[in-house]
Amino acid sequence: MPTITRGQAICMFYGEKYTKENVAILTKRIEDAQVDICYTDDPNNAFLIWEKKVNQQPLRYHTYADEIQKPGSNDDTSVITGFPLTCSAQIVQFLNMVYLADNPGNEELYDYQQETQKRILSNVWKYTTIFDEKGIRMFGRLAFWRPPKTTT
Known part of the structure; x- marks a missing residue:
């Protein structure tokens, strides 16, 4: 959306x-x-x-918000506190909201960028501690897993 x-x-x-x-x-x-x-x-x-x-x-x-900050317009190294992501469903929802798969058609708010899995994980780490011990492999399985297609 x-x-x-x-x-x-x-x-x-x-x-x-x-x-x-x-x-x-x-x-x-x-x-x-x-x-x-x-x-x-x-x-x-x-x-x-x-x-x-x-x-x-x-x-x-x-x-509606009067102004929405673009990602990266503030300090990217800060850790967010308040509402940590505690389960995989919340993380998937967060990824779908922050990292859009298609162009939303709003150049005022969004910049098209290609992101690496490592950089995405570094942003997710700001909101959760789930991957602190599991690392990038577990994150890759969660974030980029697609259910198998069924044939009828």
Whole structure:
């Protein structure tokens, strides 16, 4: 699922080209109406709703981030704390979210790069301790394993 900023969502909602000028004009229009742009399931399906309604049901209505940092824009050597990945299913989900297999079509947020398995593992190590003793071979089996195709 592509990541969309608040400014991009506003321009998409009004059918305008994404430029800084359009974002400023359309954001003012939304703020003057005391509504907010949000989505429920799919960030591509934005809609306007009263600000109070968003605050009343924050788990139902999701707002867009004003700005999203690109990977590598901050210190890559820092260790993340808070929500460690504790099982293989969480790691697979993390890999699918961070390392996209196809082009999301959003050059504002994503840079196309080819990554090595070793570099991917070094990033995963920031979030989990599962591979501390098992190393790159176990990581390769988990991350790049594909179920066998069945023939009918």
